[in-house]
Amino acid sequence: MSEENIEPSTIRRVEGGFExxxxxxxxxxxxxxxxxxxxxxxxxxWLAPGxxxxxxxxxxxxxxxxxxxxxxxxxxxxEPLRLLAYSWSSGExxxxxxxxxxxxxxxxxxxxxxxxxxxxEDASKxxxxxxxxxxxxxxxxxxxxxxxxxxxxxxxxxxxxxxxAQ
Numbered sequence: 001m002s003e004e005n006i007e008p009s010t011i012r013r014v015e016g017g018f019e020x021x022x023x024x025x026x027x028x029x030x031x032x033x034x035x036x037x038x039x040x041x042x043x044x045x046w047l048a049p050g051x052x053x054x055x056x057x058x059x060x061x062x063x064x065x066x067x068x069x070x071x072x073x074x075x076x077x078x079e080p081l082r083l084l085a086y087s088w089s090s091g092e093x094x095x096x097x098x099x100x101x102x103x104x105x106x107x108x109x110x111x112x113x114x115x116x117x118x119x120x121e122d123a124s125k126x127x128x129x130x131x132x133x134x135x136x137x138x139x140x141x142x143x144x145x146x147x148x149x150x151x152x153x154x155x156x157x158x159x160x161x162x163x164x165a166q
Contacts, residue, residue, distance in 0.1 A: 009021065009022045009023065009127065009131060009156070009159070009160075010163065011123055011124065011127050011160045011163050011164060012163075013164070014116070016118060016119060017116060017117050017118040017119045017120075017121070017123070018116065018117050018119070018121075018123035018164070019114060019115070019116050020113075020114070020115040020116075020117075020123060020126070020127035020130070020160065021112065021113070021114055021115075022112070022113040022114075022115070022127065022130060022131055022134060023110060023111065023112050023113075024110070024111050024134050024137075024138070025105060025107070025108055025109070025110050025111075026108050026109050026111060026137075026138060026141055027107055027108040028108050028109060028141050029104070029108065029109060030081045030082070030102045030103075030104055030109045031081060032109075032141060033102050033109045033111060033141075034080065034081045034102060036137060036140060036141060037052075037084055037100055038052050038054055038084065042140070043062065045136075045140040045145060046133060046136040046137040046139070046140040047062065047133055047136070047137075048062050048063055048064045048065070049062070049063050049065070050062030050063060050071070052075065052084070052086070053075065054075070054078060054080070055075060055078060056075055056076075056077065056078055057074055057075060058074060058075040058078075059072075059073075059074060059075075060072070060073040060074060060075060060086040060087075061073075066148075070090055071086070071087075071088055071089065071090060072090035072091065073086045073087040073088070073089060073090065074086060074087075076097065077099070081102060082101065082102050082103075083099070083100070083101055083102070084099075084100045085097060085098065085099040085100070086098055088115070088126075094118040094121075095116075095118070096115070096116060096117055096118065096121075096126070097114070097115075097116045098113065098114070098115055098116075099112075099113070099114040100112075100113055101113075101114075111134070111137075113130060113134065115127055115130055123160065123164065124157050124160035124161045124164060125157060127156070127157075127160045128153050128154075128156035128157035128159075128160055129153060131152065131153070131156035132148060132149050132150075132152045132153040132156065133148075135149050135152055136148065136149065
């Protein structure tokens with residue numbers, strides 16, 4: 001993934017909360033990205049240990065042990081190699097939909113991640129966390145394990161906070 005292929009990420013207020021839109025172009029085909037989004041061994045390399053039942057209504061469980069956050073949700077939408085959506089929440093928590101879209105492009109795949117958070121939550125924190133995880137995804141696609149890029153997270157969080165302050 002080259003820097004020129006990174007689209008500016010955005011965050012905006014929407015009815016009931018906030019929506020972040022993060023885009024990246026990876027020099028890998030949609031099948032490689034799909035595997036990273038859905039295969040338990042691949043998920044653990046860049047996001048967190050977890051499983052996703054690949055069917056509408058299927059169980060989603062992803063355990064961010066370091067932060068104490070556990071996603072315990074269901075698949076909201078599924079189109080293999082193209083679309084995966086589920087809520088980034090558990091139990092009685094408010095819905096926090098995640099939508100992963102894959103689009104083939106000339107030199108790989110454009111990934112569009114839409115992150116929604118309810119009003120009253122720190123949307124800049126959520127989007128910055130996923131921004132950092134997308135950098136981890138790029139490394140995992142290349143077979144290079146990396147730790148959570150905390151400096152990248154802080155930089156992205158400031159970016160999102162500035163966007164919301166305008």
